Amino acid sequence: MDHFTLQILFLSLLLFLTIICFIFYRRKWQSQPVTPPSPPRLPIIGHLHLLTDMPHHTFSELSQKLGPIIYLRLGQVPTVVVSSAQLARLILKTHDHVFSTRPQLISAQYLSFNCSDVTFSPYGPYWRQARKICVTELLSSKRVSSFQLIRNEEVNRLLTALSTRSGSEVNVSELFFSLANDILCRVAFGRRFTEGREGAAEGQKRHLARVLTETQDLFAGFCVGDFYPEWKWVHSVSGYKKRLMKNLEELRKVCEEIIEEHSHPRDENKEDFVDVLLRVQKRDDLEVPITDDNLKALVLVSY
Known part of the structure; x- marks a missing residue:
């Protein structure tokens, strides 16, 4: 087998591996949900440290930095915070049946x-x-x-x-x-x-x-x-x-x-x-x- 043939085989193998990797990562990206902007979070507690005595003040400050819709991770619970009248109308009126179920709190x-x-x-x-x-x-x-x-x-x-x-x-x-x-x-x-x-x-x-x-x-x-x-x-x-x-x-x-x-x-x-x-x-x-x-x-x- 001459040198040219080895180059062809090597390039073919490289192309094949590239295609496989592309397909794998594309599926991985598609399977991951797209979340709104989120501030840095801590291990285990996530964003729980942001829940001060006045959490709405914290959310207001975050909305000014990240926009009207924010994704938080409160412990293990994914949470979305909205801070605009338009989004609130969509959640509470237009699509209220989707958001109407309350969390199953232990109490x-x-x-x-x-x-x-x-x-x-x-x-x-x-x-x-x-x-x-x-x-x-x-x-x-x-x-x-x-x-x-x-x-x-x-x-x-x-x-x-x-x-x-x-x-x-x-x-x-x-x-x-x-x-x-x-x-x-x-x-x-x-x-x-x-x-x-x-x-x-x-x-x-x-x-x-x-x-x-x-x-x-x-x-x-x-x-x-x-x-x-x-x-x-x-x-x-x-x-x-x-x-x-x-x-x-x-x-x-x-x-x-x-x-x-x-x-x-x-x-x-x-x-x-x-x-x-x-x-x-x-x-x-x-x-x-x-x-x-x-x-x-x-x-x-x-x-």
């Missing part, structure tokens, strides 16, 4: 009875039905107007409490917190935030307030495990799962007690949201049946 899996409330249930027939019930039966102008008496009574109660404390220091934030919770609980459950069954001991009367306050804290609190869904052990090590399970047990008992109270005939003029849900649950035209756990989750939505 929601427990405290909304396996994500069966309106906030965390996946988009589909059940979510549409639950949303319709809440909009028509809880948020309609007629229903909101029907609770005017409750709002007036609770505001008058607040004013009376303030008048008795004339000349002394008053924690206004605490009073307004109690006012909002009393109104919400009366609308939803037919009782005040710190009120229990008639004849119950004072400790039992405050049980509802304690349980719901813990529920609020668990929903609003920062949970590291939500950013590392593949690391199931984080919830157990942090003690967060134990708190959730305890609160779920107490929450279930409270809801069952409230539902039991409403299972007896009541004055239609004093109908609250639990009464409405119990009535709706018995209908034959529901697209998706409402289970007892669904009922408990929807009861808590009104709160």
